[in-house]
Structures are given as structure tokens and as C-alpha cells.
Amino acid sequence: MSTRTIRIGLCGLGTVGQGVWKHLSASRAQLESRLGVKLELHRAAVRDLRKRRAVKIPASKLTDDARAVATDPKVDIVCELIGGTGLAREVTLAALARGKIVVSANKALLCSHGAEIFAAAKKGGGHFFFEASVAGGIPIIKALREGLVANRFRLIYGILNGTCNYILTRMSLEGAPYASILAEAKSLGYAEADESLDVEGWDTAHKASILAFLAHGVWVRTDRMIVEGIDRVTPLDIRTAATLGYGIKLLAVITRDFASNELFVRVHPTLLPKDKVLANVNGVFNGIAVSGDVVGTTTYIGRGAGQDATASAVISDIADAVTLLTTGKVVAMGGDAASFQGRAGRRLRLAPPEHVAGRYYLRMTVKDQPGVLAQIAQITARNRLSIASVIQTAAEPANAASLILTTHQSNERAIRATLSALARLKSVLGKPLLLRIGDFTD
Ligand code: NAP
Numbered sequence: 001m002s003t004r005t006i007r008i009g010l011c012g013l014g015t016v017g018q019g020v021w022k023h024l025s026a027s028r029a030q031l032e033s034r035l036g037v038k039l040e041l042h043r044a045a046v047r048d049l050r051k052r053r054a055v056k057i058p059a060s061k062l063t064d065d066a067r068a069v070a071t072d073p074k075v076d077i078v079c080e081l082i083g084g085t086g087l088a089r090e091v092t093l094a095a096l097a098r099g100k101i102v103v104s105a106n107k108a109l110l111c112s113h114g115a116e117i118f119a120a121a122k123k124g125g126g127h128f129f130f131e132a133s134v135a136g137g138i139p140i141i142k143a144l145r146e147g148l149v150a151n152r153f154r155l156i157y158g159i160l161n162g163t164c165n166y167i168l169t170r171m172s173l174e175g176a177p178y179a180s181i182l183a184e185a186k187s188l189g190y191a192e193a194d195e196s197l198d199v200e201g202w203d204t205a206h207k208a209s210i211l212a213f214l215a216h217g218v219w220v221r222t223d224r225m226i227v228e229g230i231d232r233v234t235p236l237d238i239r240t241a242a243t244l245g246y247g248i249k250l251l252a253v254i255t256r257d258f259a260s261n262e263l264f265v266r267v268h269p270t271l272l273p274k275d276k277v278l279a280n281v282n283g284v285f286n287g288i289a290v291s292g293d294v295v296g297t298t299t300y301i302g303r304g305a306g307q308d309a310t311a312s313a314v315i316s317d318i319a320d321a322v323t324l325l326t327t328g329k330v331v332a333m334g335g336d337a338a339s340f341q342g343r344a345g346r347r348l349r350l351a352p353p354e355h356v357a358g359r360y361y362l363r364m365t366v367k368d369q370p371g372v373l374a375q376i377a378q379i380t381a382r383n384r385l386s387i388a389s390v391i392q393t394a395a396e397p398a399n400a401a402s403l404i405l406t407t408h409q410s411n412e413r414a415i416r417a418t419l420s421a422l423a424r425l426k427s428v429l430g431k432p433l434l435l436r437i438g439d440f441t442d
């Protein structure tokens with residue numbers, strides 16, 4: 001019997017696409033012997049045919065027509081590695097409509113069009129795999145859909161953006177300036193084409209939305225989350241947090257209260273106690289703590305961005321896709337929306353802000369004059385916000401002070417009301433910075 005050939009088409013040959021090309025070429029013989037097929041990197045689509053590539057690829061295999069790769073009858077597996085939600089959506093839907101398997105690293109697309117993509121896969125007889133969309137090389141999608149299938153998840157929190165963790169780590173260890181570290185993260189291939197997606201928290205929100213879907217069976221739109229980035233975190237915040245015993249990490253936090261059946265998804269820079277495992281996950285690494293009712297808490301750490309880590313996740317999906325093509329078997333709960341939706345349970349709703357509890361860190365620049373602290377205290381008292389500590393240091397401009405408050409337990413409604421009242425005070429200069437304190441009980 002002749003060995004079957006599985007043909008792979010790549011849409012996109014940038015950081016991730018070239019990683020897939022490089023590692024699939026290098027490990028092809030080993031993969032072929034494990035999977036019992038021949039693997040052929042059939043075609044690759046790019047935007048600019050003249051661009052120099054780090055991988056060797058015959059010109060005959062390159063095209064600037066991604067749609068042609070997605071619809072090529074010879075191609076069995078389409079890897080969508082373009083990014084964005086325009087052409088990427090088009091090629092994904094076109095391939096699924098033809099019953100093909102799509103492997104994607106595109107969290108932005110999945111977050112905004114996940115329901116449509118799963119419906120298209122079901123209708124066209126195709127399948128959609130997305131291990132590389134969250135946490136780079138960490139197999140967190142497999143962990144949630146397979147390894148932890150017995151569990152219900154009250155808490156999932158994690159560092160999901162390599163670029164932000166790289167920036168915060170370098171700021172913390174070296175006091176390096178934000179802009180130059182971001183430029184470095186871009187040159188290392190960690191950042192999105194539009195880096196505001198990273199630093200403003202949107203990329204983490206896209207990934208949080210995917211994890212929330214896997215764990216709880218509903219798509220939470222980013223406009224129903226709290227999404228705050230790291231772009232306003234300063235070396236002063238990092239130093240003050242360290243003095244208080246915390247590191248600052250950009251976290252996604254997904255909480256489910258099974259008694260009230262309420263879910264909440266949020267993304268924000270967080271003060272994490274230094275003795276927490278994730279407080280010590282540094283550089284481009286991601287880390288995720290998943291608390292399941294059967295297993296307890298499991299923690300996953302690994303490179304969250306970059307060519308090689310992401311290629312590892314894409315190739316793992318390609319291997320699953322080959323198994324599906326050769327055996328007809330879908331891995332447990334894979335690519336099938338219905339199996340995740342079962343996790344929502346009846347009447348799952350998003351928690352209102354007053355049900356989202358926490359402690360807070362507030363930094364503001366204030367006029368350094370009598371009565372200012374009293375005005376601020378009046379506002380916090382009115383909102384039943386109890387102050388835990390106050391740190392005041394000199395600040396720019398002259399006659400201004402930097403005031404940092406930490407609070408006892410309160411909730412998102414109270415802190416929002418406090419923030420908007422503080423912003424209206426003439427003695428508060430500029431917009432106060434709010435950070436959350438992450439006292440998670442794993
Ligand atoms: P990238 O380096 O910007 O690569 C994008 C690729 O798409 C390039 O090869 C580009 O062609 C091609 N492309 C763009 N527009 C096209 C068009 N109209 N027609 C044909 N090809 C087109 O991006 P990346 O970092 O590899 O990211 C790709 C995807 O993976 C994104 O969804 C991203 O969010 C996701 N991801 C990235 C990482 C990471 O660490 N970089 C990690 C996980 C997930 P040219 O090369 O000719 O410009």
C-alpha cells in the first residue's frame with residue numbers, strides 16, 4: 001500500500017510561518033515516521049514576493065494569492081499565519097467551507113469571529129485547530145480541552161503576553177526605558193504587527209476570551225471585560241510595588257462563581273505577591289494557573305511568543321490534523337464548539353462590577369498643599385473604600401507630590417466611582433493610575 005501524502009499550505013510566511021517552515025523541514029522524517037504519512041510543504045502565500053526570507057523556499061512554491069492556497073484542492077491543511085481579521089478571516093472561512101483543516105495562531109480572529117468559524121467548520125465538514133493562539137509554546141488549549149476535561153474552573157489567571165512580560169521584566173531588572181525595550185521585543189519577533197494590541201492589553205484579552213470559551217463555553221467580547229494595558233506603568237510603580245513585596249505582571253483573570261453562576265473576565269497590570277510562582281515568570285515567558293475542582297491548581301510555564309515556541313504549537317496542531325485525516329478521529333473535544341458550550345451550564349451570566357472584589361493600588365500626582373489628603377480621604381470614605389497604606393514622594397512639576405494609596409478589599413464598582421471622583425478634583429493633576437493587587441487563592 002502506498003503511503004498517503006498530506007499537503008500543507010501556509011498563508012503567511014513571517015515570524016511564525018518561517019518558524020513552521022524551518023522546523024517542519026527539519027523534523028519531517030521523524031514526524032512522517034510517527035504519523036505514517038508523507039508531509040509536503042506544498043505552497044506558501046506572502047504579501048511581498050520580493051522580500052528576503054530567512055528560510056530557503058523555491059520561488060515556484062511562493063504566491064501572493066492567499067485565497068488560492070486556502071482553496072487549492074491539493075492542500076489538506078491550511079495554516080493561517082497572516083494575522084488580523086480581514087484576509088485571515090476570508091481564507092479561514094474559504095478553507096473550512098471546502099472541508100479542509102485550518103491551523104491558526106490568530107487569537108484576534110478567533111476572539112471576534114470564533115462562533116462564525118466553528119459554525120463554518122461544522123457546515124463545511126472542516127476542522128479548526130488553534131493551539132498556537134494562546135501562550136505560544138505552552139499546550140494550554142490541549143490541557144483545558146483534554147487533560148483537565150473532568151474539571152470545572154473557578155479561577156484561571158495568567159501572563160498571556162510575551163511582549164508585555166518582556167518589557168515589565170526588563171523595566172524591573174534594569175530600569176531600562178520602556179520605548180527601547182518595546183523596540184527590542186519587536187525585533188525579536190514577539191510583538192504584534194500593531195504593537196498597541198500588546199501593550200494596551202488587547203492581545204491578552206483575545207487570549208483570555210479563548211480560554212474563557214474553552215473553560216466556560218461562552219464567548220466573552222472584549223467590550224464586556226476590563227481591559228487595561230501596561231503603557232502607563234512607570235519605573236516608580238515597579239519600585240513601589242517591590243517595596244511593598246510585589247512584582248507587576250499583566251494578567252488575564254477569569255473567575256467563575258458556581259453558586260451565582262457568574263463569570264468575569266479581566267485583563268490588567270497586577271501586583272502579584274513575590275512568593276507566587278507567576279510573579280517569578282520573567283522575560284518572554286508566559287505562565288498560567290488553572291484551578292480545577294477535581295485536580296486543584298495546575299501551573300503551566302513556557303515561552304509565550306517568538307518564532308520557535310509558536311512553531312512548536314502550530315506543528316502540534318498539524319500532527320493532530322494528520323491524525324484526524326488518517327484515522328477520522330477528532331482528539332477529545334477538539335475543534336467542536338458544541339463540546340465547549342456544554343460547559344456554560346444554565347443561565348451563565350457576566351458578573352456585575354460590584355461582585356468583582358479586590359484590593360487596589362492607586363497612584364496620582366497631586367498638588368502638594370494642605371487639605372489635599374483630606375479631600376481624597378473624603379472621596380474614598382464616600383465610596384466605602386478603606387485605605388491600607390499611603391506613600392508620598394516628591395514629583396514633577398514643582399510643588400507636586402506623587403501619592404500612592406493601597407486599599408483593603410473593595411470592588412470594581414466602588415473603585416470606578418472613586419477614580420472618576422478623584423479625576424474631577426482640581427488638586428489631582430492628570431489621570432490617576434489604577435493597578436489591581438492579586439491576592440489569588442490558588
Ligand atoms: P508577521 O511576521 O507579520 O507575518 C505575517 C505574514 O503574513 C507575512 O509573511 C506577510 O507577508 C503575510 N501577509 C500579510 N498580508 C498578506 C496578504 N495580503 N497576502 C498574503 N500574505 C500576507 O506576523 P507573525 O508574527 O508571524 O504572526 C502571524 C500570526 O500569528 C498572527 O495572527 C499573530 O498574532 C500570531 N502569533 C504570533 C506570535 C509571535 O510570536 N510572532 C505568537 C503567537 C501567535 P510578507 O512576509 O510578504 O510581508
Ligand code: HSE
Pocket residue numbers: 133135136160161162163164190191192198203304305306
Ligand atoms: N504578541 C504576542 C505576545 C505574540 O507578545 O505574546 C504571542 O501571541
